[in-house]
Amino acid sequence: MRKRTVLGFKPALDAGFEPRDYSWSPEVIPLGEYEVNLDFMIWSKKQVAVDCYCTIDGGKKIRLSAYRNKEDDYLIGATKVTYLSFGTKLMVNVGLNAVGNPKWLNAEVIL
Numbered sequence: 001m002r003k004r005t006v007l008g009f010k011p012a013l014d015a016g017f018e019p020r021d022y023s024w025s026p027e028v029i030p031l032g033e034y035e036v037n038l039d040f041m042i043w044s045k046k047q048v049a050v051d052c053y054c055t056i057d058g059g060k061k062i063r064l065s066a067y068r069n070k071e072d073d074y075l076i077g078a079t080k081v082t083y084l085s086f087g088t089k090l091m092v093n094v095g096l097n098a099v100g101n102p103k104w105l106n107a108e109v110i111l
Contacts, residue, residue: 003083004082004083005041005082005083005084005085005086006041006042006043006050006082007040007041007042007043008042008043009042009043009045012040012042015040017039017040017042017053019042019051019053019063021061022039022053022054022061022062022063023061023062023063024062024063024064024065024101024102026096026100026101026102028060028062029062029064029094029102030056030094031094031095031096031102032093032094033091033092033093033094034056034057034091034092034094035056035057035089035090035091035092035110036054036055036056036062036089036090036092037054037055037087037088037089037090038052038053038054038081038084038085038086038087038088038089038090039053039054039055039061039086039087040053040086041053041081041082041084041086044065047065047067048067048068049065049066049067049068049074050065050066050074050081050082051063051064051065052064052065052066052081054090054092062102064092064094064102064103064104065104066081066082066104076092076104076105076106076107077093077104077105077106077107077108079106079107079108079109081107084109088109089109089110090107090108090109090110091107091108091110092104092106092107093105093106093107
C-alpha cells in the first residue's frame with residue numbers, strides 16, 4: 001500500500017515549511033490553466049481537506065485545497081493528491097466556487 005505524503009501542521013513546521021508564506025486570496029491566485037510545483041501538503045484543521053502549498057513560475061506561492069469525496073479520496077480531477085511527492089510538477093486548472101473563492105477544477109501530473 002502506498003503511503004500518504006500529507007503532513008500534520010507541527011511536523012510541517014518542524015520540517016522547515018512555512019504555510020504563512022502562501023496565499024489563498026482570490027486576488028493572488030490566478031484563474032485558468034497553468035503549471036505549479038507542489039511544495040508540501042498539510043491536513044486542513046477547518047475542513048475535511050488537504051491544503052496543498054504550491055509555487056507558480058515566477059515564485060508566487062499559493063494554497064489550494066483538495067476536498068474528500070465519498071470514496072475517502074482527496075481528488076483534483078482524477079489525481080489523488082495525498083500520494084503525490086513533494087516537488088511534483090502539476091498542470092492545474094483553477095476557477096471560482098459559488099462564493100468567489102479559488103477552486104481546483106483539475107490537476108494532472110507533468111512527467
